[in-house]
Structures are given as structure tokens and as C-alpha cells.
Amino acid sequence: MANEVRMVSVSGILGYGFPEASLVAAMKAKPHMIGVDGGSSDPGPHYLGSGKTLVPTFVMKRDLRLLLREAIGAGIPMMIGTAGGAGGEPHLQATAALVREIAKEDGLRFKMALIHSEQDKASLKQALAEGRIHPLGTAAPLDEATIDRAERIVGMMGPEPHREALAAGAQVILAGRGTDPSPWVALATHHGIAEAPAWFAGKLLECACNAAIPKKHDCLVVTVRDDCVEAEPANPELRCTPLSIGVQMLHENSSPITLKEPGGTLDTSGCVMEVLTDRRVRVSGMKWIPAPHSIKLEAVEKVGYSAFTFAGTRDPGLIGQLDSFIAGVEAASHTKIAALGIAKDAYRIVFRLYGKDGVMGEWEPAKDRVSHEIGILAEVVGQSQEIANAAIGLVRVTLLHSDFPGRLCREGNMAFPFSPSDIERGAIYQFTMQHVVQTRSPTAMFPIEYEDVEA
Amino acid sequence: MPRIKDIAKACKSKNAGPFELTLDIMFNDLDTFEKVRATGVICPALVARLYGVKESEVLFTEYPPALAFKATIPRRIPSGAVGDTDVYGAQQHALLLDVELPI
Numbered sequence: 001m002a003n004e005v006r007m008v009s010v011s012g013i014l015g016y017g018f019p020e021a022s023l024v025a026a027m028k029a030k031p032h033m034i035g036v037d038g039g040s041s042d043p044g045p046h047y048l049g050s051g052k053t054l055v056p057t058f059v060m061k062r063d064l065r066l067l068l069r070e071a072i073g074a075g076i077p078m079m080i081g082t083a084g085g086a087g088g089e090p091h092l093q094a095t096a097a098l099v100r101e102i103a104k105e106d107g108l109r110f111k112m113a114l115i116h117s118e119q120d121k122a123s124l125k126q127a128l129a130e131g132r133i134h135p136l137g138t139a140a141p142l143d144e145a146t147i148d149r150a151e152r153i154v155g156m157m158g159p160e161p162h163r164e165a166l167a168a169g170a171q172v173i174l175a176g177r178g179t180d181p182s183p184w185v186a187l188a189t190h191h192g193i194a195e196a197p198a199w200f201a202g203k204l205l206e207c208a209c210n211a212a213i214p215k216k217h218d219c220l221v222v223t224v225r226d227d228c229v230e231a232e233p234a235n236p237e238l239r240c241t242p243l244s245i246g247v248q249m250l251h252e253n254s255s256p257i258t259l260k261e262p263g264g265t266l267d268t269s270g271c272v273m274e275v276l277t278d279r280r281v282r283v284s285g286m287k288w289i290p291a292p293h294s295i296k297l298e299a300v301e302k303v304g305y306s307a308f309t310f311a312g313t314r315d316p317g318l319i320g321q322l323d324s325f326i327a328g329v330e331a332a333s334h335t336k337i338a339a340l341g342i343a344k345d346a347y348r349i350v351f352r353l354y355g356k357d358g359v360m361g362e363w364e365p366a367k368d369r370v371s372h373e374i375g376i377l378a379e380v381v382g383q384s385q386e387i388a389n390a391a392i393g394l395v396r397v398t399l400l401h402s403d404f405p406g407r408l409c410r411e412g413n414m415a416f417p418f419s420p421s422d423i424e425r426g427a428i429y430q431f432t433m434q435h436v437v438q439t440r441s442p443t444a445m446f447p448i449e450y451e452d453v454e455a
Numbered sequence: 456m457p458r459i460k461d462i463a464k465a466c467k468s469k470n471a472g473p474f475e476l477t478l479d480i481m482f483n484d485l486d487t488f489e490k491v492r493a494t495g496v497i498c499p500a501l502v503a504r505l506y507g508v509k510e511s512e513v514l515f516t517e518y519p520p521a522l523a524f525k526a527t528i529p530r531r532i533p534s535g536a537v538g539d540t541d542v543y544g545a546q547q548h549a550l551l552l553d554v555e556l557p558i
Contacts, residue, residue, distance in 0.1 A: 041473050044535030044542040137474075138512070138529065246521025250479050254471045254527040256518050273520065298473075303537055350538050359546050361538075363506060363531055381537050430536040431473035 009205035015055030022219040026234035039082035047086040049429030054085025079183035087177030113165035117176025139434035153299040158262030160442035162186030180206035196288035211248035228284040242273040264290040294436040306425035307388040308379040311414035347382040460552035468548040488522040
């Protein structure tokens, strides 16, 4: 009989939840592993910058407990990629602490591997000097200053570090930042499955039942052989169809046909889908085109400290001259802020005008249409929180009390929903690097630590 | 003449990493997809014009398995950077909705 590997993904992200009954049903397929993706860059740069987990640990714990109970009970690996949301060291450690806590509470014993993905600046500068860091797309070449300014840098691992941990006998594998399919690709290739179907399976599993209809946070079971991949949701209320598989291939990537990964490209142009049952689809014909290993970098730098205020206006006189009113408020605010001795280059004021172009900004074509009420989100990004707080207070007062031609609402221009009206946002970050590192080995940038977790 | 919003099953936007935005337009059945494809209206030039990017910056894919057209473009501002209005990129699809399809 042909080699066959069955794998489960329980949800889109660890902590997004899934029905317990679905995991129990998935275990009946006798999977070779269960896993879940732990994160994404999608929620923005805050998590990689601050070190905070995307999902509160209290929420992750529920999903983790069920995963550990089933995996340890069945004697199979439990694997998590991009642990804690951003896959940096604090995210990995927060997830590992939860695993140890659950093991203690539930009396579980296993060998755990922690795969680190944070990159140290000295090594990256050396790689840069050796000409091994290249820009992607339209990005400029990387420079040392960008490396120096970074708050945290992670490399996106492929499946190889996971495979090394599997070969070493780890049963629970927690990894830092990786390409989403990597845990499943590692498990399948560890059992001898060819790379093309392994990658396709991983791509389906990374978001679990995003590959099913109706789309829910629920468990997906994928069976992979050397020549095909079969997908079926664990929950009988959900179905995989050729269309739902196609939708997942479109999800959060730049192309559904050419999927660039750390050690090559998954080419789906020759894929054929077969409907096996009304809930199960078989896909074959995928190709894997190997390429030299390159590791994508993800990095953020601190851009300052933010404070904002939100208010609405319902005054037609003001709304009729919104742009000139806002320009006037901005100019008057700068004057007042300068009087505090704060330099103009120590802060920025940003207005978002909801009801005008607050969602699309400069992309908004309906420039002359405005709503009968406008929401104004005024933000200050300053070099320090003190500057941001001081400046936003003055912007708020200026929004509220500035005069304008024909003004009737002489007690105040704005409706503020909250007291206090100014909200500190703390340090804020931005993504910086769009670069890959050519590596000698796909595991070299990702050291692995092993640990015997005892109850 | 029907507009995309009248006959599409889905018309959506989302980040494809922190620096790119991907737009997907999907149809209900192969017949509609093929008729829309035959018009040639949904193309890189359309996306470039609507979003003010260069045509060479539009990565465009017709994807019959999902009865879909996909276009990936640079984000206006990287996700979550100062001045960004849409961290997930989930509400940048609206410019496509009123595009007329002569089918």
C-alpha cells in the first residue's frame, strides 16, 4: 500500500477556538500529528515590536490543553508554528510556559522542542557584508542602519527545523516565526512523502477550515500520499469542495498558482481536483520546483509613541468646509505645541476623517461626497509619550473650540464619546524589512532546544 | 450593464504580507466566470487605474479553480505604519464594486 500520512489542523490560529467534538472526531482518523498555526503578520507590527502575544495566554490555554491531551494520549506529535502570534523569543517563551503549566496540571510527560527564530544583528550584518541578503520586489537593498534600528528581527523558517526536531524524537514542537505550512510539510516529508503534495497539504492546513464551507474556526483532516492530497473537515456540518479548496489557495498570498516558499516554489498550475464525497476533495498534479534556500526576514522598528482622540461632528456648516477646518486646526495646534518648546520634527499629527475618506485615504475616489456626520480620529505620534500626550490634548481643544466662518455651534464643534477623551497608545512600530537571506543550511538560523517536560 | 457587485460571489481585499494587498473577485459558476473573462475588463490595467499604481506593479492571476481573478498590489502604506487606515487590508475592495461588466 502506498505511503499515506494523515494530519490535522485544529483552527486558523492557536486561541481562535474550535469545537472539542471536532478534535475528538478528527482523532478517529488516526492522524500522524495534530497542529495549529500560532500567528501571522496580519494583525500588524505591534506584536513583533512589543513582544506581546496576539491572543491572550488565558485564551490560548484552552486550545493548547485539548491539543496536548489528544496528542499525548495518542502518542503523536503536536506542532505549533509562529508561536504566540509573532514568533519572536517572548512569544515562543510565553507559549512554552503555558505548555509546561498544562503538563503540570494534567499530569503529562513528553519531550519538547523549542525552535528559535529571532535573529541577532551581528550575524545579519555579517550576512549583509557577505552579500547574502537580497531585497524582494521593489524594496531597496538592506543597509546596516536598518538592522541597527530594528526592535526585533525574525527569520521565517521552512519545514527543516521542524524535521530536525521530529528526527530527534520531540513530541511537542513549538516554533518561532515560520512560513505557515512548515509544521505539516515537515511531518509529511519526515514520513517520506514527496515535497509537492506535502507543501500543498501544508498550504491547506495552515488555516484549517478556511478551506471548507461554511468557513469556520474548526478542525481539518488532510490525507497526503506521494501523488495526491485529500481534505475533509472533521465537523460533519462542514464540507470541502473544489471551490472551497480554491478559495484557500487564494488566501493571504500574492498568487494561488506560484507559491514561493523558503526552499522552492509550489506550482499548482497543473492541479486536478476530484470530488470523492460531498465533503471530501482529492487534489493531484501539484509540482515542487526546488530553489536555493533563502529565509525571509520580518522586522519592526519603533517609530515613536502615539496618543489619539476620537470625536464626531454633526454640524453641517463645519462639514461643508471640513478640509479647510481641519487644515486650520492643524496649523493652530502646531502653534500651540511650539509654544510648549516641542520641536516640529519631534511629532506628527495624523487625521482620519470617517464619513469622508477614513477607510481608503488617498485611494478614495469619492472626494466630493461626505456624510451628514463625520468621525474624526486625531492622532499624534511623538518622540516620547509625554510629547504625544501634550500635543493630542492641544489638538483636542483646538478641534472643539476653533472658530470657522458661519459658526453657530459656539459651545463646541465636536461630540466626544469618552472621558478622558485622549487615549495613550504607547510605543508604536512599523514593519521594515522585505529581504531574504541566502543560507548555507535551512536550519542554521534556527537553533533548537530540547526539554523533557515532566508532570 | 451589471456591475461587479451585482454578479460576483465575493469581492474582497486582504494583506498579502505587510507590504502588499491582494484583491480577489470570485463568481458563482463557470459560465459567469468565463463570460466575465471573455470581456477582458478585469485586468491589470483596471486595477492600476483604480488604485493609482503602475501596471507593472500589479501581479494579476486568473484562477479558474476558484472561479476567481486575483490582483496583488503594493499597499499605500505598510500595515500598521503611521497613517495607515486598514491594518488587515480588509476594506480596500470597494473601488472594484461598481466596475461595469458588459456580459
